[in-house]
Amino acid sequence: MPEGHTIHRLAADHRERFEGREVRATSPQGKFSDGAALVTGRPLATAEAHGKHLFLGFAETGWIHIHLGLFGKVAFGGAPPPPPTDTVRLRLANKAAYMDLRGPTTCALITDEEKQAIHARLGPDPLRPQGEGNDPDTAWRRVSRSRTTIAALLLDQKVVAGVGNVYRAEVLFRHGIDPYTPGKDLTYTQWTAIWADLVDLMREGVRLNRIDTVRPEHTPEAMGRPPRVDDHGGEVYVYRRARQGCHICGGEIRTADLAARNLFWCPGCQQAPR
């Protein structure tokens, strides 16, 4: 489930298990053998996230830059670790815990300068400390000048870092905004409300390690419907609910391709600006 909340959660999970303690690093799958050899035996200095990028810091050695892409997964476990399967790109282990990384788009050792370059090309992240350019106004400068649809802008990591296909669909539903609205037609009030909502939703996502977007008054219990959890693990309004009824208006949820991703929305609840 790799949207930004997952990566920030992973950074915290790495700090908790490995920070300040020496790790053994291996690459059973083989594509990161050289990098693993350089960090093994060193302590993890820190771990941080920006959007969907994870950075594991090792003093003197640099950073392991990890991007899970669409398929990547991280699994943690206690000692002793089981024999790794041959798809494990990176295993970190100490006396108490281990971590297995599979299927990432990126797992590479980078320098501090290379890390700075990645930060520079990413937009503000609702999960990073606010201020110093990490704020809704930085994103608004791009959004408010763009003829691109708000649905595409929300997935553009240069505009906002960390939002993925689920948060995009859900935040637009929660604000009643038609996904095809051009960025320049949004009001500043709408944008700051979207940002504030992303901060809340994604923080809750880090805490629970899943995406829940349904307000208390709209849960199945509150609406007198049978309880239900969506198959990606959380409770949502529109994501992957095409051709099902909208929780609020009962109309059909629609789906379409937008910038090669699946878009979901409720035409009844989400209106274009007048």
Next chain:
DNA sequence: GCGGAATGTAGAT
């Protein structure tokens, strides 16, 4: 066992 799809991105065209 095979084919398709999946919460993503970079690079070529």
Next chain:
DNA sequence: TCTACCTTCCGCT
């Protein structure tokens, strides 16, 4: 706009 890439899981034969 397209294609390639990384892995797992589910539904269909």
